[in-house]
């Protein structure tokens with residue numbers, strides 16, 4: 001018997017009728033399955049209740065671990081935050097060191113500039129000194145040349161200047177004498193000059209001025225009581241002369257020959273001018289005059 005025969009026999013077989021309680025049994029089976037499902041759910045809840053402490057511990061542990069991780073992360077973040085200022089401090093320290101080095105460099109440059117300025121000033125002073133020394137040497141050479149040309153001893157020039165100073169001092173003394181004489185005449189309501197130096201001692205104040213500085217043979221009197229001609233370098237040529245005779249010579253220095261005129265002027269001695277007595281009056285006379 002092959003398969004085809006079997007198949008044809010089965011096709012010809014009567015259709016079986018299902019049992020009457022089949023549907024009920026099927027429904028029962030279905031409820032049993034549902035009950036099995038509830039049993040499964042109840043066993044899951046049982047397991048959950050059984051393992052709940054463990055699960056709770058696990059959850060708590062996980063939660064705590066998560067909190068620790070969060071705290072560690074926060075600490076790491078704070079640590080990073082703290083490291084940043086530290087790095088900034090190191091950077092600032094390095095910049096400060098560079099600034100200090102730059103400041104020292106600037107100070108050194110300023111010191112060098114000051115030294116350079118002082119050096120330039122010293123160079124300028126040295127140049128001026130060299131120029132002054134050169135000028136001094138030139139003046140010295142000119143003086144030596146002039147002295148050799150004049151055939152004078154080295155101190156002759158100084159002696160000449162000293163002599164001129166004494167002459168000028170003598171002229172000044174003559175001016176004081178003639179002014180004192182005019183004051184004496186005014187104070188005494190007279191039109192004549194005093195007839196002696198002692199007569200106008202108040203106006204002259206001191207007899208010391210009556211010794212010419214070039215008159216080495218005379219010594220000044222300390223006061224008028226001891227005053228004599230030995231203490232006098234000046235000769236009064238016209239004692240008691242009238243103020244109306246301005247051309248008359250009143251006083252003359254015996255050493256220099258300078259004269260004080262009645263008009264108040266003083267004439268220095270000249271080779272071309274002589275003091276002569278004419279018609280009873282001492283006057284100045286040019287040598288070419290008759």
Ligand SMILES: [Zn+2]
Nearest residue numbers: 170212253256
């Ligand atoms: Zn004199």
